[in-house]
Amino acid sequence: MAYALPAHHHGKSKVRLGRVWRDGNVHHMVEWNVNTMIDSDMEHAFVNGDNTGMTATDTQKNTVYVVAQRMSQKCTIEQYAIALAQHFVRTYPLVSKAKIYVEQKAWTRVQQNGLPHDHGYALAGTEMRTVYVTYDKAGTLDVTAGLKDLSLLKTTQSGYEGFLRDQFTVLPEVNDRIMASTVTCTWKYTAQPPCYDAAYAAAKQGLLDAFLGPARGGVYSPSVQYTLYNMAKNILDRVPQSESVFLNMPNLHFIPCNPVGSTFNNDVYVATSEPHGNIEAVITRKGIAPHCKL
Numbered sequence: 001m002a003y004a005l006p007a008h009h010h011g012k013s014k015v016r017l018g019r020v021w022r023d024g025n026v027h028h029m030v031e032w033n034v035n036t037m038i039d040s041d042m043e044h045a046f047v048n049g050d051n052t053g054m055t056a057t058d059t060q061k062n063t064v065y066v067v068a069q070r071m072s073q074k075c076t077i078e079q080y081a082i083a084l085a086q087h088f089v090r091t092y093p094l095v096s097k098a099k100i101y102v103e104q105k106a107w108t109r110v111q112q113n114g115l116p117h118d119h120g121y122a123l124a125g126t127e128m129r130t131v132y133v134t135y136d137k138a139g140t141l142d143v144t145a146g147l148k149d150l151s152l153l154k155t156t157q158s159g160y161e162g163f164l165r166d167q168f169t170v171l172p173e174v175n176d177r178i179m180a181s182t183v184t185c186t187w188k189y190t191a192q193p194p195c196y197d198a199a200y201a202a203a204k205q206g207l208l209d210a211f212l213g214p215a216r217g218g219v220y221s222p223s224v225q226y227t228l229y230n231m232a233k234n235i236l237d238r239v240p241q242s243e244s245v246f247l248n249m250p251n252l253h254f255i256p257c258n259p260v261g262s263t264f265n266n267d268v269y270v271a272t273s274e275p276h277g278n279i280e281a282v283i284t285r286k287g288i289a290p291h292c293k294l
């Protein structure tokens with residue numbers, strides 16, 4: 001039997017990265033999901049099992065990070081994808097074509113009091129407002145309002161130090177890292193607020209203020225735990241009719257990336273969603289029974 005191999009390609013899929021450009025105190029952040037695919041003279045690999053001259057998909061993945069680091073000025077996905085495609089074709093004689101597909105997450109700079117935040121981002125349009133109501137024959141009405149899928153990120157003003165170290169601990173202590181989370185929060189009302197919309201706005205602003213801090217300079221977070229506690233306190237302080245706040249915050253890790261042949265310079269991160277830390281708590285006014293996770 002005679003065979004033909006009319007098409008073959010190989011590449012790396014879903015290489016996720018964060019790229020931060022620091023312009024003094026003002027940071028520019030993007031998160032990309034990069035897919036590479038190359039056409040190359042590699043029939044002999046498929047047909048004969050001979051890998052000579054092959055640009056490994058692992059090499060392609062490393063190159064995704066290297067080229068991201070080399071983009072020294074804040075750039076678009078178009079400029080980045082062109083640079084990456086040209087790199088593959090110009091570097092490897094057997095590569096005849098590079099096909100690069102990039103998706104950019106909708107991280108959008110947060111406005112705090114009308115000012116663009118130095119280093120704080122939210123994922124545009126993802127959060128949902130929630131409510132859970134119960135009413136019984138005795139006339140008891142319970143209203144628990146909240147939000148879910150509020151994705152927040154800051155490129156600095158976060159660290160994690162002083163934790164227990166033993167033979168299973170490898171995590172370095174850091175005082176400058178990306179902190180990112182997708183917040184789920186509920187708060188139970190003891191009384192009806194004058195306006196549910198205004199109470200919701202105040203609660204959400206309380207979450208943003210504790211996570212991001214002011215537009216200029218932000219606020220330092222020593223842990224997701226401490227930030228979560230302050231986010232909940234802000235709701236109790238600003239929404240007097242609330243009595244109990246539940247917060248769940250995954251710690252979405254952006255791992256410093258050392259691109260091959262280069263070192264991490266607070267610029268390129270491996271973006272991950274799994275595994276992730278998961279931090280949650282209920283914070284109440286003293287003496288008030290906590291409400292449960294819904």
Ligand SMILES: O=c1[nH]c(=O)c2[nH]c(=O)[nH]c2[nH]1
Pocket residue numbers: 159160171222223224225251277
């Ligand atoms: O803010 C953090 N809290 C943790 O509990 C934790 N654990 C971890 O590995 N990193 C972090 N960061």
